[in-house]
Amino acid sequence: MNPRPTPTSDRISDYLAADAVVDHQHPAIRAQADALRAKGDDPVGSAKAAFLFVRDEVEHVIDAGDPRVTSRASDVLRERVGICHAKAHLLAALLRAQGIPAGFCYQELSALHGLNAVYLHSKWSRLDARGNRTGAGGEFSLHEEKLAWPVDAAKDERDHPEIHPAPAPVVVDFLKTVQPGPGWYENGLPAAL
Numbered sequence: 001m002n003p004r005p006t007p008t009s010d011r012i013s014d015y016l017a018a019d020a021v022v023d024h025q026h027p028a029i030r031a032q033a034d035a036l037r038a039k040g041d042d043p044v045g046s047a048k049a050a051f052l053f054v055r056d057e058v059e060h061v062i063d064a065g066d067p068r069v070t071s072r073a074s075d076v077l078r079e080r081v082g083i084c085h086a087k088a089h090l091l092a093a094l095l096r097a098q099g100i101p102a103g104f105c106y107q108e109l110s111a112l113h114g115l116n117a118v119y120l121h122s123k124w125s126r127l128d129a130r131g132n133r134t135g136a137g138g139e140f141s142l143h144e145e146k147l148a149w150p151v152d153a154a155k156d157e158r159d160h161p162e163i164h165p166a167p168a169p170v171v172v173d174f175l176k177t178v179q180p181g182p183g184w185y186e187n188g189l190p191a192a193l
Helices: 027-036 043-057 073-079 084-097 169-177
Strands: 102-108 112-120 123-127 158-164
Touching (some): 027 043, 027 073, 027 084, 043 112, 073 084, 084 112, 084 169
Antiparallel strands (some): 102 112, 102 158
């Protein structure tokens, strides 16, 4: 059983903020969020549409064999490619642009894996828009957690229940400094927070 998601801030406004990575005030992010907004402004429908867009319309660099490195949400949207962390940055931006609180969660698998949490119906639910190629199984669900990868304790994998308002600095620093090219994610992708 996965641990219960727990916000690290008690201010919901922290999970709506824009910053250099989650640049949800960028015109392209705003336009895409508006396009995904469910008719009648239903927050659950809007959140699901944003999740499906990021999961299915933005390629995961490993699945695509893509040499590009993206990090900032607007860059991920423009390039339509990113590693799990970059896809999480985009999903958070699309949700926050619609006034839906979203945060960042992590799993320690073979490397540090990034995903999101969304606040709907007065509770936090984790979502993993990594992409479902190569055996991953992330689905939109506010009731039963359906993440891309299960944690295997026998392999010393770890699930972090904390919901952070901003992406982990170790991830942001890595994505800012790594050189693009084939297999760039193999050269120092953080293993832990």
